[in-house]
Amino acid sequence: MKVSEIAKLFNGKLINLKEDIEITGLKSLFTADKGDLTFVVDKKLYDLAKQTKASAILVKEPIEDLQIPQIIVENPQSAFYKLIDIFYPDKKLKPRKAKTAKISKKVKIGKNVYIGDYVVIEDNVEIGNNVVIYPFSYIGENTKIGNDVIIYPRVTIYKNTQIGNRVIIHSGAVIGADGFGYYRENNQHIKIKHIGKVIIEDDVEIGANTTIDRAMLDETVIKKGTKIDNLVMIAHNCVIGERTIFAAQVGIAGSTKVGNDVILAGQVGVADHIKIGDNVIVTGKSGVWSNLESGKMYGSNIPAMEWSKWKRVLAVLVKLPDIYKKLKGKF
Amino acid sequence: MKVSEIAKLFNGKLINLKEDIEITGLKSLFTADKGDLTFVVDKKLYDLAKQTKASAILVKEPIEDLQIPQIIVENPQSAFYKLIDIFYPDKKLKPRKAKTAKISKKVKIGKNVYIGDYVVIEDNVEIGNNVVIYPFSYIGENTKIGNDVIIYPRVTIYKNTQIGNRVIIHSGAVIGADGFGYYRENNQHIKIKHIGKVIIEDDVEIGANTTIDRAMLDETVIKKGTKIDNLVMIAHNCVIGERTIFAAQVGIAGSTKVGNDVILAGQVGVADHIKIGDNVIVTGKSGVWSNLESGKMYGSNIPAMEWSKWKRVLAVLVKLPDIYKKLKGKF
Amino acid sequence: MKVSEIAKLFNGKLINLKEDIEITGLKSLFTADKGDLTFVVDKKLYDLAKQTKASAILVKEPIEDLQIPQIIVENPQSAFYKLIDIFYPDKKLKPRKAKTAKISKKVKIGKNVYIGDYVVIEDNVEIGNNVVIYPFSYIGENTKIGNDVIIYPRVTIYKNTQIGNRVIIHSGAVIGADGFGYYRENNQHIKIKHIGKVIIEDDVEIGANTTIDRAMLDETVIKKGTKIDNLVMIAHNCVIGERTIFAAQVGIAGSTKVGNDVILAGQVGVADHIKIGDNVIVTGKSGVWSNLESGKMYGSNIPAMEWSKWKRVLAVLVKLPDIYKKLKGKF
Incomplete structure (x- = not known):
């Protein structure tokens, strides 16, 4: 041009x-x-x-x-x-089903689909049009995949997962592993069987080596347009809103609900059963132990509080040695 | 019913x-x-x-x-x-050794074993009864695997690993990679060869994309009944006790010993060469730099201290701006 | 002997x-x-x-x-x-190209190379001498790999990556996935296409399940002799110096530059567009939000400050409940 x-x-x-x-x-x-x-x-x-x-x-x-x-x-x-x-247009991959791909006969596959070498697709999977699945990815039974999805090499999708349209999943991601749940009996941890699923809505992107666990009975949901970076953990039964951004190494414990248009910066951790409203921003490395209100910015790991408050706390915090020196004579 | x-x-x-x-x-x-x-x-x-x-x-x-x-x-x-x-009983997988699995001839395999497509099993591996190994898993030489073990797709087990009975390993986990150790010479980091191993005892569950490194000379050990969530890192030479719980993204540095029935909540980090007693609870995101006594609860990242003390510190911490305002006139 | x-x-x-x-x-x-x-x-x-x-x-x-x-x-x-x-010398792997490896015809491979079962190597890849590539690794097109490199099982290398000599990459690592970048338009996050690459220089070691993202236009660089532990995240456009050490679960946000001979302890997080000088040490779990000067030690997550200062702050911090009690009568 x-x-x-x-x-x-x-x-x-x-x-x-x-x-x-x-x-x-x-x-x-x-x-x-x-x-x-x-x-x-x-x-x-x-x-x-x-x-x-x-x-x-x-x-x-x-x-x-x-x-x-x-x-x-x-x-x-x-x-x-x-x-x-x-x-820099993407090189068009010519539609193919590699001979080395192990595809169950009970699978429905749409048009213009590329299935690379050494892909395994189990029974009753449905795959839409224009989907690309790179080598070494594993698609568990009863999984549904929409149109225009890209699954990079070495992705694992456990059974019963639902994936929308235009979803991108990067290498090493694991979708639908068992939630981390046990009950204690006779001095042992007994595994709680997780029969729920993961739902990934349209236009979601999932980073490399990120893990999203299946719900116990119901659904772990990532709503449309949400973008998740690498090495993020989303636990069982979480519901993550639309157009939300999780930077790398964020961790969300079980059953937490996150609103729309939220931004969690890198390494933020959120406890279980928390509610985070819409349009919330949480600064990097913060620890969230309580519900967060829509439209506000939060920070700190002691735990997270409103950013404006934290800034005032922090301003005094760094002066503590001086303050203490002045005070010591006066006790 | x-x-x-x-x-x-x-x-x-x-x-x-x-x-x-x-x-x-x-x-x-x-x-x-x-x-x-x-x-x-x-x-x-x-x-x-x-x-x-x-x-x-x-x-x-x-x-x-x-x-x-x-x-x-x-x-x-x-x-x-x-x-x-x-x-919701698990669908029984019919015992098989997939033709596409590359299994060394020098391997002992028990009864009722399912080895999925594209599994690689190296020399001198021993596998017990009723074991399930899903596609794309790699079992390094001299590894021993007990009975009733489930290895989900895309698990790597480096050589010489020992795995007990009823162990579950989720997709993407890496067991037995080299410990992170170097010595410095001629202005370079020289790699210390790690000839130790990893031992996973009975009834342990290991989450998706978790990594457990091999010891330098001896053993990294996860004792029986312990449950480990996703994206956890356990470094070389650690010994983790029985029935202990590590939530997601926990990291344990080298040679640390953790007791029995301990709970480390999400994103907790523990420094190297630390001893954590039995029945200890550490709250989420805490940083542990010193030994922790049995039966106590700890929290905070400044570093972790007894929870009751931390709560008192925190109560004052959030008041610091007000306290400082009152003090300022009095200096 | x-x-x-x-x-x-x-x-x-x-x-x-x-x-x-x-x-x-x-x-x-x-x-x-x-x-x-x-x-x-x-x-x-x-x-x-x-x-x-x-x-x-x-x-x-x-x-x-x-x-x-x-x-x-x-x-x-x-x-x-x-x-x-x-x-304990390493068992010599006899050079081979496994029949099950899918190697494009447009690939140049040096001498004494071991390519294990179920490896996929795309077009225009160049591989040096004495390289070992274990099963289930994926090497994207136009990637260059030097001599004496070891790639453990289940490593993904996206296209256009450059890897130097004597590099070791552990299982589950993902090199060159898209950087995490979007722009907002019509109330949506639109993906920014990442056409840059990752360069890994000589003598670098990369831990299990670590992810290093490709740059947007230019290069994400890991310089020679640097050692990176497991589950580390290095974002797009970062430049990491020589002989630097990143312990497990460290996260570096986009475009940050780290100097030579730096040590970041476990779970340290560094914000985007930061500059860290040479010979800097940052203690475990610290959060770095501002540039760090060469030759100094930093700590804390509130955010990271000079270690000597943080120690003084911390000394008063833990006394806050006592100080407050003494003060309360005097307001």
Whole structure:
């Protein structure tokens, strides 16, 4: 695409264009070279942007003294992301069922499906259209998989799982293992059989080596549009709302309900049977032991409290040695 | 089973029985429907129990104004769990050795063993009776596996591991990888070869994507009846006692010894060379840097201290901004 | 090897030798038996060393009243580690390409390579000499692997990854999954396509079930000699320095740069876009929210601060209930 074509695509204004060259790559500000397009959003980087070797740049407003062609668009970042999809399309995998895939005869498979080598699919599984299943994935019996799903290598899906459309599951994820439940009798832990299931709704993405356990009787649910990073643990009977974000290594204990549009930053832990409202943000590494109200920001691991309060506590906390020194004479 | 048969099975008293109907399902209080049996323990739920659509309920004592048949038993919860085993028996897997399984000729295999597709079993492995090994699991050489063991898909067992009877290992677990040990020489980390092993005793359950590292010279041991949740890390040379519970994402550093009947809640971290006594409880997300005494409860990440003390610290901690405001005038 | 031969190998002085017996095993102080060599470094263990049943011991200085042959060497520990390599050499795997391995024809493979059963290697992969790839590992297209690399069972390497020489990757690790990045549009999270890669330099070791995500445009880099334990998460665009140590369950958010010779203890979390200098130590479970200066030690999760400061804060923190009691009368 030529610079002018990119500008046109996003209804952008084009300045500094001397020669309408062909853009051949998309790079970050500092790695871009001749032929590359880049973008800048952060005003602190405007000065550095003048050193970029890129042949054109996406910006929100004209940057003075920046001589390369500037494409002025409402949202340079999302325009750039959209261009990535255009410039670097995924290699189309030709539909196939690998001969080495062990697929039960009692399986329904849609159109344009790619099943890689060494996939095992058990009885009564249903798979929609345009699904890609990479090698070494295991699909347990009675599982239903929607359309346009990508299952990367080495994913385990235990029996009875329901997976919606456009779901992406990364390598090593384990969906539907037994919930962690026992009762004690005769001085032993007796396993509680888990006959529930996991439901993954549309447009969910699940990170590498993440685990989502099956419910005891009912359902562990991940609602539509929610994105889960790597090494996250979601325990039995949890219900996670829509468009919620769990960063890496988050852990949610059993039967906890999380609302819509929630963000849990990395390594946050939430106790069992907790309710988290909608639009809640919890900062990294926080420990949540009580219900959290919609629309608020929480932090800290002592346990999590409202962020504004925690900031005030923290401000005094770090002064404690000084305060104590002053106090000591006065007791 | 009819309602009366269930009552009889647990020596329960039966009230409100108008018609001795057939129970066809087991459900929770709120999802139960006609034909289902449910249970209630928590007195706070007694009022809500009156709205259940279940056809019968297991209770500890008669609930007033609840018109459906009530089966009064000593422990409604464990009765219900036992009924799950009866109502939803596991599908029996017919013993087989899949043709696609690569099994060394130098392997001893017991009776009634199921070895799924694409399992690899190396030299000198011994496997007991009634063992199930799902696809894509790898059993390293010289490993011994007892009777009635279930190994879910995609489990790795490195060489020389010993696994007892009735052990369950969930998908993605890695048993016996090298311990994390190096010595520094010539400004480099030199790997310390780990020639020890992992021993998993009887009745242990190991969660999805959990890792248990092999000892340097001796043994990493998980003693009988201990239950370990998902994404837990147990480092080289640890010895974990009997009937101990590790919730998800717990991490135990090298050479730490944990006693019997201990509970570590989710995301707890324990430093290396620590001793934790018997019957210890550590609350979620705590960081343990020193030995913990038997029979006590600990909490907090600053590091873990006795729970009763931590609660008192915490009570003041959250008041710090107010205290500081009052103090400021007085310095 | 005889005791005298071992002494000679390390230029050690030999005392108490009555009979120059053959050493047949290497064991720890308490598990050693007749025929075994052991070692002791910690002076607190000198008394206990007198009870060892070992036939000889490596020590830094003569221990009084210890009757068994003592080999006095500068560094008993590293001498012992070197002997492990000599006494317990790895079984040589005979080079092979298993018939069940699915290897694209467009792959270059060096000399003396072992490719186990059920390995999948996609187009345009290059593999060096003396590489071992265990069963169920998946190597995505355009990946380059150096010499003397060991890839344990069930490792996933996504496309375009670069792996140096003498790298060890443990079972369940996932290298190069998509970074966790979305932009919000029309009330949805839209996936940002990640076209970057992961570069693992020489002599890196990566633990079981660890995940390292691919960069958005550029590179996620693990520099030479760095050692990463199990269940660690390294996000997109991170650059981790040389000879750095990450203990288990550490998590590093996107675009963070970590210096050389850094030690992050278990369960440490680092926020995104942070810079950590060289020779930094961060104690277990700490949360890092700001840049850390070279050569310093940090701790705590409130967030991490200099260790010396945190120790002073902590000293007052645990006294808060007492301080508050004394203060209460004075407000």
